[in-house]
Amino acid sequence: MELWFTERHTPHVKFSIKVDRQLYCGQSEFQRIDVFDSKEFGRFLTLDGYMMLTEKDEFIYHEMIVHVPMAVHPNPKRVLVIGAGDGGVLRELTRYSTIERIDLVEIDELVVEVCKKHLPQTACCFGDERVHITYQDGLKFIRRCENQYDLIIVDSTDPMGPGEGLFTKEFYGNCYKALREDGIMVNQHESPFYNEDAVAMQRAHKRIVESFPISKVYQAHIPTYPSGHWLFGFASKKYHPVRDLNGVKWNALGFKTRYYNTQLHAGAFALPNYVEELLRDVE
Numbered sequence: 001m002e003l004w005f006t007e008r009h010t011p012h013v014k015f016s017i018k019v020d021r022q023l024y025c026g027q028s029e030f031q032r033i034d035v036f037d038s039k040e041f042g043r044f045l046t047l048d049g050y051m052m053l054t055e056k057d058e059f060i061y062h063e064m065i066v067h068v069p070m071a072v073h074p075n076p077k078r079v080l081v082i083g084a085g086d087g088g089v090l091r092e093l094t095r096y097s098t099i100e101r102i103d104l105v106e107i108d109e110l111v112v113e114v115c116k117k118h119l120p121q122t123a124c125c126f127g128d129e130r131v132h133i134t135y136q137d138g139l140k141f142i143r144r145c146e147n148q149y150d151l152i153i154v155d156s157t158d159p160m161g162p163g164e165g166l167f168t169k170e171f172y173g174n175c176y177k178a179l180r181e182d183g184i185m186v187n188q189h190e191s192p193f194y195n196e197d198a199v200a201m202q203r204a205h206k207r208i209v210e211s212f213p214i215s216k217v218y219q220a221h222i223p224t225y226p227s228g229h230w231l232f233g234f235a236s237k238k239y240h241p242v243r244d245l246n247g248v249k250w251n252a253l254g255f256k257t258r259y260y261n262t263q264l265h266a267g268a269f270a271l272p273n274y275v276e277e278l279l280r281d282v283e
Helices: 058-072 088-093 109-118 138-143 161-167 169-178 195-211 247-252 262-268 273-282
Strands: 003-010 013-019 021-027 032-038 042-047 050-054 078-083 101-106 131-135 149-155 179-188 214-221 229-236
Touching: 003 042, 013 032, 021 109, 032 109, 042 109, 050 058, 058 088, 058 149, 058 179, 058 214, 058 229, 058 247, 058 262, 078 088, 078 138, 088 101, 088 149, 101 109, 101 138, 138 169, 149 169, 161 195, 169 179, 169 195, 179 195, 195 214, 195 229, 195 273, 214 262, 214 273, 247 262
Parallel strands: 078 101, 078 149, 101 131, 149 179
Antiparallel strands: 003 013, 021 032, 032 042, 042 050, 179 229, 214 229
């Protein structure tokens, strides 16, 4: 008997991966957690039946959400990560020796434990001495922060269930307050392709634009996410994501990356016309 994981992308579109075996199935206080193994994508994590990451393409998402702001901010020392219980964001951040402290706020402790056990490729840097983990709702955590962080990375699930509060105007306003005077916030910004996703993307963008003086959107191709066309948000108090990119300095670090490079960095902010129109409609 064949076993397939299937995710509904729209009422008329489904995405399926043939599964070799199920490695984990559990229910936390917040959500159902599953880990599967497959020939094409390796191991992959789903939450409430929605794809979070696969071993084959997770590097795209994690490199793009981390290295884009890190190549723009001249000297980020304190970083707040909200969500990211799989550890991929931490893996990329801990490559930077100049970062002094990383605060990770994850609502679901079980996600972290499951990923440590079953997804060691991503969950490999929780032991770094600069990493401090708080298991709490990110919306509650950020309310008490002021002028503390150089960079905030919001690696949330979709705007439903446990991640819903991380797409509100209150949350983005609190992120602004929590950043230092030249701070940057990046977030996963949903997909512009299917109508339901595009509406969620527009809603998030409108709220970020209302909170930050500089708010741009950039893109990446992530095969296992709905439509494969995925967006990220770049919001800043001071720095422009392309004009203030220090490519020479970043390249001098000598990092080996599989997706991100500084030429692609600039190009990722050049969006298709239909996406620009969606963004303009809410700006």
